[in-house]
Amino acid sequence: MPLTDIKIRQAKASERPLKLSDGNGLYLEVKPNGSKLWRYRYRIDGKENLFALGDYPTITLSEARKVRDDARELIKKGQHPAHDRQNGRRQTIASNRDTFKAIAQEWIEKKRGGWTPYYLLQIERGMKTDIYPRIGRLPIRAVTSADVLAILDRASKRGAETVALNLRQWCSAVFRYAVATLRADLDPAAPLRGAVIRPPVEHSKPLSREDIADLQKRLAVYGGHRTTIIAVRLLLLTFVRTTEVRHAEWADFHLEEAEWRIPAERMKMRRMHIVPLARQTIEALRELKAVTGDGRCLFPNTRRPHDVMSGTTVNRALSIMGFAVGEVSGHDFRATASTRLHEMGYRSEIIELQLAHTERNRVKAAYNHADYLAERRQMMQAWADWLDGVVSDKGPLL
Known part of the structure; x- marks a missing residue:
């Protein structure tokens, strides 16, 4: 029975x-x-x-x-x-061994060679701050769409919608890598496309002649670190991206040839970029070299010697100078240079090439940097002279 x-x-x-x-x-x-x-x-x-x-x-x-x-x-x-x-x-x-964090770190190691240092830092910071504390220890097969959505919601509620969009993208990439290596069956972040509404894009605004004059006058009496003043000055003179100035290394500068050659791995568009150096730019660099020239970087971090200047340093300095938050930013210098140089009569392809923008026209993209280098040298010197003329009320009234 x-x-x-x-x-x-x-x-x-x-x-x-x-x-x-x-x-x-x-x-x-x-x-x-x-x-x-x-x-x-x-x-x-x-x-x-x-x-x-x-x-x-x-x-x-x-x-x-x-x-x-x-x-x-x-x-x-x-x-x-x-x-x-x-x-x-x-x-x-x-499954217990293949946690989200373990696979994410493996994915990062495989991909880091194709990323700029700044993008790598963004990913590692997002993982450490937002993702790992929530799902890092979970077996990757156990992570659900609801788990990922909770991460995105937390970022959105603190007003970081753009961060939330990046977090979804990075989580999705990790899941797809796990699927490709037979350690996951699906990407639970995929259904969450559209869960976060992209905020309106705030385009950089060109500064007026009066704005530039005011900025340079405030910069002349700024009581902060001299290296920060030179960093702002270089942004004005070269109109490169803020991250490219922050991560600049002395080995990239050839002062005798008046060139700054930024390696492809430190450029947003992954192409080596040549910045012709005006006379005023070289003077600023020689002054800076007396301060930081013994090291690898132009702008080492004052608290962490092996790191570079913080990404908030320039904007914080502008705030201390009296500019309201969002009134002036380092990226506005690029829009300013583009607008003023067009007004000065320089050809669009020369300006765009110096801005290191992506060229959608493949024929134009095929031109070598050196093809226009002489014209760009002349343009960069004219731009530096215009900046000086703004302060002294001389030069073209653009």
């Missing part, structure tokens, strides 16, 4: 093991020490085998029957239930 819970509880230990049958190969073995163990006896290829299910009452009667029934289905397919359980344990161990 099939077993009952009452019969199992009342079963007493004896000097010999006692077997209580439940049917279809399942029985309970009562050991002389009083322990009660579930066993399932079955045959494959005519050979008798024994499958240990676990102990009672950890595994109840109904649970033992469920395990037996599942095992019978495996046996019909010629599979040993013990082997299936071992495979399940191995998969669990592998």
Whole structure:
């Protein structure tokens, strides 16, 4: 007769093991020490085998029957239930090892060679600040769309919608990498496209002649670090991106040839960029070299010698000078130079090339930097002279 819970509880230990049958190969073995163990006896290829299910009452009667029934289905397919359980344990161990953080770090290592240092820093900061604390320890197969959405919502609620969009993109890339390496089955971040509304783009604004004059006058009396003043001055003179100034290295400068050659890996568009240096720019660099020339970087971090100037330093200096938040930013200098140089009559392709913008026209993109270098040298010197003329109220009134 099939077993009952009452019969199992009342079963007493004896000097010999006692077997209580439940049917279809399942029985309970009562050991002389009083322990009660579930066993399932079955045959494959005519050979008798024994499958240990676990102990009672950890595994109840109904649970033992469920395990037996599942095992019978495996046996019909010629599979040993013990082997299936071992495979399940191995998969669990592998799943616990393949956490989101472990796979994300592996993905970063494989991809970092194709990223700029600034983009790599963005990803690592986003992972450390927003992603790892929420899902880093979870097996990647256990992460759900709801888990990722919670991360995006937290970023959006603090007003960082653009960060939230990047976080979704980076999570999605990690999941796709896990799928490609057979450690995940799907990308739970994919359905979340559109979950965060992209904020309106605030385009950089060109500064007027009066704005530039006012900025340079405030810069002349700024009481902060001299290196910060030179950093702002270089942004004005070269109109490169702020990150390109911050990460600039002395090895990239060739003062005798009046050139700054920015390596491709530090450029947003992943192409080597030549910045012709005006006379005023070289003067600023020679002054800076007396301060930081013994190191690798033009603008080392004052608190972390092996790092570069903080990304907030320039805008913070502008704030200390009295500019309201958002009134003037380092990126506005690029828009200013573009507008004024067009007004001065320089060709669009020369200006765009000096701004290191992506050229959608492949024919134009094929031109070598050196093809226009002489014209760009003249333009950069004219721009530096115009900046000086603005302060002294001389030069063209653009």
